[in-house]
Each structure stands twice: as structure tokens, then as C-alpha cells.
Amino acid sequence: MSINLTLLLVMGVLYAVGLYLLLERSLTRVLLGLMLLANATNILLLATGGYAGLAPIFNKDIPSSAYNDPLPQAFILTSIVISFAVTAFMLSLIYRSWLLSRADHIQVDQEDIRVAMQDLYDDEEDSEIAIEVSDFHENNQPLGKRETIPGIVPKRVIDAKAVATSKKDVHPESPVLKTPEVQSPTGEKE
Amino acid sequence: MNVASLAPLAVVLPFLGAAWAFVLIRHPRAQRRVSLGTLTVTLALEVWVLARVWQSGPIAVELGGWAPPFGIVMVADQFSSLLLVVSSAVSLAVLAYATGQGAADGEESGPVSVFHPTYLILVAGVSNAFLAGDLFNLYVGFEILLTASYVLMTLGGTGSRIRAGITYVVVSVVSSLLFLIAIAMIYGATGTVNLADLAIKLGELDPGTQHLLHVLLLVAFGIKAAVFPLSFWLPDSYPTAPAPVTAVFAGLLTKVGVYAIVRTETLLFPTDHFNSVLLVVALLTMLVGILGAIAQTDIKRMLSFTLVSHIGYMIFGVALSSVIGLAATIFYVIHHITIQTSLFMVTGLVERRGGNSSIMRLGGLAKLSPILAVLYFIPAMNLAGIPPFSGFLGKLGLLQAGVADGSPLAYAVVVGGVVASLLTLLVVARVWNRVFWRSAADAEDPDAVLLSTAPDASGKESMRALRSSKHVDATEGRFSGENEVPILPKMMVYSTMGLVVLGVAMTVFAGPLFDLSQDAATSMLERTAYIEAVLGLGAGNP
Numbered sequence: 001m002s003i004n005l006t007l008l009l010v011m012g013v014l015y016a017v018g019l020y021l022l023l024e025r026s027l028t029r030v031l032l033g034l035m036l037l038a039n040a041t042n043i044l045l046l047a048t049g050g051y052a053g054l055a056p057i058f059n060k061d062i063p064s065s066a067y068n069d070p071l072p073q074a075f076i077l078t079s080i081v082i083s084f085a086v087t088a089f090m091l092s093l094i095y096r097s098w099l100l101s102r103a104d105h106i107q108v109d110q111e112d113i114r115v116a117m118q119d120l121y122d123d124e125e126d127s128e129i130a131i132e133v134s135d136f137h138e139n140n141q142p143l144g145k146r147e148t149i150p151g152i153v154p155k156r157v158i159d160a161k162a163v164a165t166s167k168k169d170v171h172p173e174s175p176v177l178k179t180p181e182v183q184s185p186t187g188e189k190e
Numbered sequence: 191m192n193v194a195s196l197a198p199l200a201v202v203l204p205f206l207g208a209a210w211a212f213v214l215i216r217h218p219r220a221q222r223r224v225s226l227g228t229l230t231v232t233l234a235l236e237v238w239v240l241a242r243v244w245q246s247g248p249i250a251v252e253l254g255g256w257a258p259p260f261g262i263v264m265v266a267d268q269f270s271s272l273l274l275v276v277s278s279a280v281s282l283a284v285l286a287y288a289t290g291q292g293a294a295d296g297e298e299s300g301p302v303s304v305f306h307p308t309y310l311i312l313v314a315g316v317s318n319a320f321l322a323g324d325l326f327n328l329y330v331g332f333e334i335l336l337t338a339s340y341v342l343m344t345l346g347g348t349g350s351r352i353r354a355g356i357t358y359v360v361v362s363v364v365s366s367l368l369f370l371i372a373i374a375m376i377y378g379a380t381g382t383v384n385l386a387d388l389a390i391k392l393g394e395l396d397p398g399t400q401h402l403l404h405v406l407l408l409v410a411f412g413i414k415a416a417v418f419p420l421s422f423w424l425p426d427s428y429p430t431a432p433a434p435v436t437a438v439f440a441g442l443l444t445k446v447g448v449y450a451i452v453r454t455e456t457l458l459f460p461t462d463h464f465n466s467v468l469l470v471v472a473l474l475t476m477l478v479g480i481l482g483a484i485a486q487t488d489i490k491r492m493l494s495f496t497l498v499s500h501i502g503y504m505i506f507g508v509a510l511s512s513v514i515g516l517a518a519t520i521f522y523v524i525h526h527i528t529i530q531t532s533l534f535m536v537t538g539l540v541e542r543r544g545g546n547s548s549i550m551r552l553g554g555l556a557k558l559s560p561i562l563a564v565l566y567f568i569p570a571m572n573l574a575g576i577p578p579f580s581g582f583l584g585k586l587g588l589l590q591a592g593v594a595d596g597s598p599l600a601y602a603v604v605v606g607g608v609v610a611s612l613l614t615l616l617v618v619a620r621v622w623n624r625v626f627w628r629s630a631a632d633a634e635d636p637d638a639v640l641l642s643t644a645p646d647a648s649g650k651e652s653m654r655a656l657r658s659s660k661h662v663d664a665t666e667g668r669f670s671g672e673n674e675v676p677i678l679p680k681m682m683v684y685s686t687m688g689l690v691v692l693g694v695a696m697t698v699f700a701g702p703l704f705d706l707s708q709d710a711a712t713s714m715l716e717r718t719a720y721i722e723a724v725l726g727l728g729a730g731n732p
Contacts, residue, residue, distance in 0.1 A: 022364070027356060034363050041370050048378035072377065075326060079370060082333045086363055089340055093356050100349045107353040109426060115485055 014040035026104050027094045038083040042076045195251045197239050197266040200317040203232045208310035215303045222289045225306040233278040240271040248723040258724050259384035263323035268710035270320045276524045280441050280531050281313050283689040288434035290681025312338035319446045325383040336362045342435045350430045358427035365413035372406035386724035389457050404459045415447025418475035421498045429490035433538025441531030448504045455508050456714045468509030473603045475502030476610035483617045489537045489547045510591050516711035518587030525580040532569045532689040545639025554630030563626045574615035580696040
């Protein structure tokens with residue numbers, strides 16, 4: 001069986017370039033990378049069909065070994081259709097992303113960064129309990145001045161009264177939506 | 191004519207329903223009826239097929255009149271028909287849930303009208319993947335469900351969904367390309383893509399070639415199933431999607447990957463073992479997943495991480511490659527589809543009721559809405575594996591299989607499984623303590639919705655409570671209606687309830703279900719029934 005070297009070389013180059021583009025942060029380049037990878041895979045499929053032969057239209061005078069293998073070409077056709085649909089969808093996503101954030105980059109997941117930056121412990125389960133020596137004065141004092149057991153530094157102390165007062169500030173009709181504002185480390189560059 | 195030969199209708203019916211629903215895109219009520227009706231009929235058909243397959247063994251249907259291994263076949267064996275029934279039941283419940291949500295919020299316009307046709311296409315893709323009798327048809331099934339899932343994931347096109355959607359699409363496309371490369375190489379090596387034919391021919395290949403093909407397939411399916419080193423994409427992309435979409439993705443999509451891994455291990459490469467690698471991967475998936483869940487404060491993200499963690503259990507059972515291990519995996523898969531989906535559905539309800547899905551901003555829901563508390567508590571304990579629930583039975587089966595295997599690595603995974611299970615309990619109990627048990631005033635930063643709504647007097651009352659449109663969360667657009675919308679629409683609560691009941695029913699009927707799983711596992715490990723169903727009698731005994 002003879003091997004079509006050109007086909008294989010083109011496939012290799014397409015894989016290399018596609019993989020390189022896929023690792024970029026720019027969405028358009030990622031899309032181009034995916035398209036190249038898909039085409040490289042199509043060539044791989046074509047290569048599995050063996051050497052070139054006659055079109056597989058049945059004729060009883062032609063021996064069966066002279067035909068080309070039609071199955072890989074059917075695979076390629078399916079794969080082309082699928083990658084076409086996905087490419088169109090990706091383009092619309094990229095356009096939408098551009099409309100929303102004016103950036104051709106994959107955006108940072110804010111929630112992920114917030115989770116990464118949060119305290120190591122869960123307040124409720126792990127904090128040292130602040131011992132309230134008196135019921136009258138310490139709740140209005142700043143965190144560092146509160147009386148606690150000597151030697152134990154209070155972590156974030158959850159203060160029942162503070163919560164109760166802050167609750168009054170929240171009018172039932174006006175929700176205070178405090179979303180954690182985390183600056184993205186890379187988003188500021190543009 | 192055998193009833194089971196109607197199995198391909200499980201793919202065709204949702205497609206027809208999708209087309210019909212698409213025609214009715216301007217008529218939301220008719221659209222809802224069409225899609226619900228389609229799925230109900232499909233479910234009934236699949237139950238029938240399961241009953242027949244359980245009695246008479248695997249059945250292959252030749253499509254287009256071409257005899258295998260040349261034509262396309264669809265094969266319904268015990269495993270695939272069982273998964274078909276469970277997946278259809280779950281997708282029906284989620285569809286009812288989504289319908290309830292859509293009807294409550296008013297969906298006359300906007301991208302929501304695309305939801306029904308896309309959802310039905312997703313179901314068709316899942317069914318196609320389960321029934322596929324050749325590798326390329328499996329690929330097509332994956333592509334159908336993935337393309338539908340891209341649309342569902344980015345529904346509405348908000349910033350966070352686009353961000354998560356792009357990652358999801360890129361990762362899925364890469365995994366599909368890997369799968370396609372594997373198919374090309376397998377075809378190059380054997381000259382066939384028919385699974386039954388491959389089962390015979392792959393074994394005749396050089397061991398080195400077998401290794402390469404096996405690893406390629408495992409990596410491609412591992413990304414889809416979210417197995418540890420390849421699971422990074424899941425907790426990032428699932429939580430941002432709309433509640434019903436996350437629910438159905440969590441239940442079904444990763445399980446299709448697990449299904450493909452099971453098929454690869456049992457049918458295609460029964461002799462070429464990567465068992466120790468799979469055991470290590472299973473252990474890491476369990477532990478890394480659950481440790482990720484502990485760090486989360488958002489319930490949806492936390493549940494996504496537990497989803498990754500519990501995939502590890504399924505891989506564990508596959509890696510043991512014993513009848514009991516495989517049977518426990520099958521049982522665990524159907525248990526987990528139901529439970530994980532119902533937990534995500536309840537989270538969607540919690541988000542409606544409390545206005546938020548962060549455990550820092552919720553509290554007192556047990557008092558405000560007892561029905562939600564019950565609906566959360568049962569599947570949560572089930573997921574954590576508290577006796578007597580099906581989660582416990584499934585885990586017990588897996589642990590027994592691990593002990594029966596007896597190798598040090600298997601013991602390590604058994605210990606890891608127990609630890610992951612305890613940590614799951616910790617995670618779900620923390621959500622219970624914070625969201626349901628403590629009073630709303632104790633929340634770090636209580637959501638305004640929580641404080642402004644009165645407790646539901648009874649289950650019925652909770653469904654009639656109204657929420658003013660002033661509470662619309664503009665960034666997510668959850669409550670798009672101009673007028674007041676029901677805070678807990680009946681249909682959403684009932685569909686969640688239905689799925690929770692199904693989860694409990696799996697506990698009650700665990701005996702017959704485990705027998706069925708064992709039947710399926712035995713016949714999958716023997717392989718002859720499957721191969722003979724496709725290629726004819728005598729083909730399975732070389």
C-alpha cells in the first residue's frame with residue numbers, strides 16, 4: 001500500500017498550527033485553531049481510507065479492490081457538517097462576547113477568584129468564639145478592641161447585634177445586592 | 191415483529207417532537223404540550239423495550255436494511271435500555287419543571303421559545319448515544335447532544351453564560367475531535383466501526399496498537415465524563431446555566447461519557463486492562479472533586495463539584511472489571527442521575543424562594559418553606575449515602591466489590607470512597623445548616639427577598655406566594671415578567687417532588703434493580719449476547 005506523504009505532512013502541519021492557536025487566549029484564534037484541528041482530523045480520516053481508487057459506483061466488470069473506500073469520506077462529510085455548525089455557533093458566541101465586554105479574550109471567572117481568595121476557614125465551624133464579658137458595650141467597638149479570651153485572636157466575629165441593626169437598614173422593598181467586587185488580574189490590561 | 195425493534199423510535203420521536211415544537215414557536219402553550227407529550231410517549235415506549243430486553247436479552251435493529259457490520263445498527267441491551275428509561279424519566283421531570291418556570295415567568299418572547307425544540311434534540315442525542323451500535327453513530331449521538339447543550343448553556347446570552355459557554359464549547363469540541371481521531375485510527379487499524387465487529391477484531395491487533403487506541407478513547411470519554419484530570423471544565427461551566435438546564439446536564443451528559451467508558455472497557459477492550467490507572471484516577475476524582483466542593487459557598491457550584499466527585503465512584507466500579515463492581519456501577523449511575531438532577535432542581539427552587547444561591551446569604555428556609563426543606567433533605571442524604579437510601583446501597587456494592595478485589599490499590603480506593611462519602615455528608619449538611627436550619631437573621635448577608643417574604647403557611651400556600659417584580663435580578667434576568675410572578679409555581683414543585691419520589695422508589699425497589707444491574711453486568715462482561723445479537727449466532731465464540 002502506497003502512502004500519500006503530502007497528505008500526512010499537511011495533516012501534521014495543520015495539527016501543529018491548530019494546537020498552537022488553540023492555546024491562545026484570544027477567542028478568534030481559538031476558533032481558527034479548532035477549525036484547523038477539525039480539518040487535520042478530516043485528512044486523517046481520508047488517509048485511513050487507503051490509497052486512491054475509482055469512485056465507488058458499482059460496476060460488475062470492475063474488481064472490488066479497484067474502488068476507493070467510501071466510508072471514510074462519509075465520515076468526513078458528517079464531520080464537516082458538524083464542525084460547520086459548531087463554528088457558526090462559536091462565531092456568534094464570540095460576537096456576543098465582544099458586544100458584552102468589548103474584549104476578544106476569554107473572561108475571568110469572578111466567582112472562582114472570589115472562592116480562591118476567601119478565608120481558609122468557615123467562620124461558623126472554625127472561628128474561636130468571642131467571649132462576651134459584658135452585655136453592654138463591646139458590641140459597638142471595633143473588632144480589634146473587643147474583649148476576648150487572652151491569647152486568642154478573634155477571627156471575623158459574627159456579631160448578632162450588628163447583623164440585627166444592618167438588617168433594619170435594608171428596606172424590604174429595596175434589595176441590597178452586594179456582589180463581591182473582585183478585580184480581575186488580567187482584565188485591566190486592555 | 192418484536193417490540194424491542196421499535197427502540198430507534200426513542201431517537202426518532204424526540205426529533206419529530208423537536209420539529210413540531212419548532213413550528214409552534216409562536217404558540218408557547220401548544221409547544222409545551224407537544225414537548226411534554228412527546229417525552230411521555232417516548233418514556234412509555236422505552237419502558238416497554240426495557241421489559242422485553244430484560245426477558246429476551248440484547249436486540250439489534252438494522253437500519254436501512256443493510257446487514258451489519260456494514261450498515262448502521264442500533265442495539266438495546268439491558269444496560270442501554272435501563273439508562274434510556276431513567277434518562278427519559280429524568281428529562282421528562284426536568285421538562286415539566288422548565289415548563290412550570292416558563293409559564294410562571296411569562297415567556298411570550300425572547301430566546302426561551304427555542305428551549306423546547308433544543309431540549310428535545312438534546313434528549314434525542316442522549317438516546318442515540320445509548321442505542322448506538324457503532325462507534326461513528328456514538329460520535330454523532332455525542333455531537334447531537336453537545337450541539338443542543340451549547341445552545342441551552344448560553345440561553346439568554348448574559349455575560350457570565352457566554353463566558354462559561356465558550357469554555358464549555360471549546361473543551362467539548364476538543365474532546366469530540368479526540369474521539370474522531372480515535373475513530374479514524376480504529377478504522378485504519380481494523381476496517382470497521384461496528385462495536386460488535388470491533389469487539390472481535392480489536393482483540394486480534396498488536397498489543398501496542400490496542401494500548402494507543404484504548405488510551406485515545408479513554409481520554410476522549412474522560413473529558414466528557416469529567417474524570418479528574420479532565421474535569422476542570424465542569425464546575426466552571428455548569429453553574430451559570432439556567433436551573434433546569436443545569437439539572438438535566440448534571441444528570442445526563444456526564445453519564446453518557448460514563449456509559450461510553452463502560453462500553454469501551456467491557457465490549458471493546460476486555461483484555462487490554464488499564465485497571466490500576468483507572469483506580470488511581472477514580473480515587474483522585476473522588477477526593478479532588480469533594481475537596482473542591484468544600485471550598486464553595488454557592489450551592490450550584492458546590493453541587494457541580496460533588497458531581498465530579500461521584501463520577502469517581504462509577505469509574506471505580508468499572509476499573510474493578512468484576513461482575514459485582516460493574517453491577518454496582520450500573521446501579522450507581524441510575525441512582526446518581528436521579529439524585530443529582532433532583533438536587534439541582536431543588537436548588538433552582540431555593541434560588542427562587544430565597545433570591546440567592548449563596549449559602550452566605552440564605553437562612554431560615556426550613557421555617558419559611560418546609561416543603562423545600564423536605565425536598566432538599568431527602569436527596570441530599572441520599573447523595574451522601576446515609577442508610578437506607580439508594581446512595582448507601584450503591585456505595586455499599588462498590589465497597590464490597592473493592593474488598594472482593596483485594597488488591598492494595600482497590601483497598602486504597604475503598605478508603606478514599608468512604609472519606610469522599612463522609613465529606614459529601616459534611617458538604618450537604620453545611621448547606622442544610624445554613625440555608626434551612628439557621629434563622630434568616632443569622633445569615634452573613636441575608637438576601638432581601640428572604641427577609642421580606644412571609645413564611646409559607648402550608649405546602650399549598652407556598653406555591654401561591656407572590657413576588658413583586660421589583661425584586662428582578664437584572665443581571666440574570668430570572669424573573670422577566672412585568673407583573674407579579676408565583677414564587678414557587680406548582681408545576682416546578684410537583685416535578686421536583688416527582689423526581690425525589692423516583693429517587694426514594696429506587697431505594698424501595700433496590701432489590702429488583704440490583705438484580706437487573708447484575709444481569710446487565712454479567713451479559714456485558716460475557717459479551718457473547720451482544721455480539722450475537724448484532725452479527726448473528728455463533729459470531730461471539732471465536
